[in-house]
Amino acid sequence: MEFDVGARLKEVRKAKGLSQRVVAERSGVTNGMISLIESNKSSPSVSSLKKILTVLDIALADFFESETPEPKQFVFRPADFVEINPQQIFSSDDEPALEALSIKKVGNSSTNSLLLLYEVYEAGADTGAEALSHEGEEGGFVIEGKLLLEVDGETQVLKAGDAYLFDSTKPHRFRNVEKERCVIVNASTPPTF
Structure with a gap:
């Protein structure tokens, strides 16, 4: 729809x-x-x-939400996660790269000061050729697979167990260049989408 x-x-x-x-x-x-x-x-x-x-x-994610969880909710089951369509957030000429990306948000950006995301990068998934930048800080853990992370022109490969934390005003981009999927838990403050 x-x-x-x-x-x-x-x-x-x-x-x-x-x-x-x-x-x-x-x-x-x-x-x-x-x-x-x-x-x-x-x-x-x-x-x-x-x-x-x-x-x-x-917030961008709240704009695309039809329902939001109760503000007093503090436990979220998978059915409570809100799927964010990457094509509505990232700009890329490579549609398959965005289709291979799943982003699920926990909570409501209008009532929380932390954005928590569960992200699955299938093989070839990419947040787009254009690097992102937004107010705040961003950090996360790689739960499964490997992820190519670019921050302010510097590129690093992270594997399961690795973490990242950076000033999100610096241009950044996430890519899965491996054949296996990559799962990360990402947090940023303030919520930006």
Whole structure:
């Protein structure tokens, strides 16, 4: 089932009581572009959508969520994990690389200050040719397999049992260049998507 980005953006914007013009001015995205996105005549880039959602005070992952767990919940079973479609977060010309990636979020970014992700990188999975960067810190553990991690131009191969921790304002990228799947548990603060 296709996610209706335009309808969701319009719903969130109206719930915040903001006009397209105000959101445009505050985000640096043109009013016309917001109108085109809301009418589903144009798809936003990840960068543009993040700028708009920052003004609306909603994390990228929460934008794509239809249901969120109860704020008082502190135990999460696999059925409570929210699958995040990598194609809605990362930009890549290599669709199979994104299809080979599964990201499951625990909790709700609007009520928690930590983003916790369970990520499965099948063979060839990649977060995209364009490195990511966002506010905060990011860290995690490789549970299974091997992962190629690039941070600020430096590349390292991590294997099961290894961990990473870095300033996430530095450009970074995750890739599985092995034939076996890789599983990681990733945490970042503040929640960015």
